[in-house]
Amino acid sequence: MLSAYKYRTYPTREQGMRLKRNLSLLCKLYNELRDEKIRRYKENGESLTQTDLRAMALGKRRNNNDNLQTIFSQVVQNTADRVHSAFKNYLGGRARFPKNKRYSKYRSLTYPQFGFQLNNQTSRLYLAKIGSLRIFLHRAMRGEIRRLSIKYEAGEWYAIFITKTEAPERPPxxxxxxxxxxxxxxxxxxxxxxxxxxxxEYPKFLRQSEEKIKRLQRRLPRRQRGSKRWKQICFSLAKLHLHVKRQRDDFQNKExxxxxxxxxxxxxxxxxxxxxxxxxxxxxxxxxxxxxxxxxxxxxxxxxxxxxxxxxxxxxxxxxxxxxxxxxxxxxxxxxxxxxxxxxxxxxxxxxxxxxxxxxxxxxxxxxxxxxxxxxxxxxxxxxxxxxxxxxxxxxxxxxx
Ligand SMILES: [Zn+2]
Structure with a gap:
């Protein structure tokens, strides 16, 4: 059984900048791989497999296109896996056709097996090519760590560990x-x-927060896109969405x-x-x-x-x-x-x-x-x-x- 554990991390200013830069490089790579997959299919009906996509991603890294060598290789490879599963989900009828991702929407990177190390004693998380980050381990993790994602959410960074544990016995x-x-x-x-x-009942506070989102969203088109005030509203919206998400999770978990x-x-x-x-x-x-x-x-x-x-x-x-x-x-x-x-x-x-x-x-x-x-x-x-x-x-x- 897989479980996820999410902890807040506190990269230094410089580490944060590097992580953000990596996210935008990976986003670019994602879009390139997506476009290539579509192009090959349109031109000669070729359907690129997961292995092909991985090889392409690593090839780009080897040639140091877009400074991809500044990112740990498995993290780059994971981006290829994301392209693969986006198409798989689309073909399975579970999702829309994979879109070109915007930089603001590409917010996480994944270390699939290696390249990270967690020290419980010192509360430090070491990430290959990034360095050692402070992490707040607010609860004990159970199981064997399988994967780590680093996620950016409205100005905050999180480390999400996927662990494998034994599921409890259950009666037939x-x-x-x-x-x-x-x-x-x-x-x-x-x-x-x-x-x-x-x-x-649907909790009242959730309805209220959702109302707030709606109000804020209506203000957005009145601002000049890309302007300072527009960005401010975007940031508040992201914060509010995060807040609602947490409220909703809390409510649902309890119920x-x-x-x-x-x-x-x-x-x-x-x-x-x-x-x-x-x-x-x-x-x-x-x-x-x-x-x-x-x-x-x-x-x-x-x-x-x-x-x-x-x-x-x-x-x-x-x-x-x-x-x-x-x-x-x-x-x-x-x-x-x-x-x-x-x-x-x-x-x-x-x-x-x-x-x-x-x-x-x-x-x-x-x-x-x-x-x-x-x-x-x-x-x-x-x-x-x-x-x-x-x-x-x-x-x-x-x-x-
Ligand atoms: Zn009846």
Whole structure:
């Protein structure tokens, strides 16, 4: 199991400048490799592999193009890996087409295996080609260090260590009683509705911070691009985004811990990524981003805590009755679920949560024989689906947004 540990680091002024310079060199390299990959494909249908890209990156470094020799070789190589995975994610339907990165958006560099050394006693982090940095180790790290990223966030530098630890034993999902399984529906009005009727409210402070972001963002176009005041607003925006991110993480971590304390299995529906990519509304895209994060957290916290997480296909989860599994179409504005087949009457989001739980249980019971200690159970793959259960005449249920 991989975990991430993030610590604040304090490079000297000179080290900070060198790191920033490295980031912009790597950004340039990223864009060059990306362009080259596209060009080769367009010209002769050639598709550059990860190895090709790495070789190209290291070749450029060897010829000391753009002073790449001032950067540790594995860090340069990692940039090639980023280009590779950007295209891989695009081809896998998980991301948009890789864009040319702006310098301001390229904010981290990675030491994949070597080139760094952490001294716990002196709280110093040595980075090859950068030097020794002061680091604040606010909590103990567990596991064997696999990778290190150095990240710049709104004026602050962070070291993120990826470590490998043994995952705790977890009971097979088949023996979990139904009352220890919770279905959750994520929503825009309420953050989450649980199948037992409880709900998690979206915290007010998050809404307030998001309002602040919106206000600040509206001021941006009124300033001359690149001017001093424009830069000031950009910096405040970055700070505010960081603040919101931390508030959101904190909120989600607490709720997640609470949910896993009470339950052994969480069932959530996946997000419709295609819909999300088309979505340009700021408030909604923020909500999407936070749902995405919540689902990812649910997945890896399950592994960390020895619990289970099941993701169900979001198709039709607002349009079916949890009780009789009949199709009950409703418009987005209808907040009630009233089933004309079995007479069930309840809140729309409660129905979705109960339905999620039911699909989750169906998928567990369908899984037999009991598996190999449960290692494959938390795969973030939509397992059960309403699609297969309905007659073919039913049109695709609309997505909830
Ligand atoms: Zn019904």
């Amino acid at each position: 999902v088949e023996i979990v009683p139904d009352e220890k399984i919770s279905g959750i529906d994520l929503g825009f009005e309420k953050f989450a509705a649980l199948d037992n009727g409880a709900s998690i 997640m811990a609470e949910l896993y304390k009470k339950n052994d299995v969480l069932v959530l529906e996946g997000l419709n990524v295609q819909n999300m990519l088309r979505n340009h509304n700021l408030a909604k895209s923020m909500a999407d981003a936070s749902f995405c994060k919540f689902i990812r957290k649910a997945h890896f916290k399950a592994e960390m805590l020895g619990k289970h997480f099941i993701m169900v296909d979001p198709w039709g989860t607002t349009q079916f009755c949890y009780n009789c599994l009949e199709w009950v179409p409703k418009a987005l504005s209808e907040r009630q679920h009233h089933c004309s087949h079995c007479g069930e009457k309840l809140q729309r989001d409660l129905n979705s949560a109960k339905l999620a739980k039911r699909l989750g249980i169906l998928s567990i019971r369908r899984r037999s024989p009991p598996s190999d200690g449960g290692s494959s159970l938390a795969e973030p793959k939509p397992l059960p689906s309403l699609r297969g259960m309905v007659s073919q005449g039913v049109e695709a249920g609309s997505h909830r947004f």
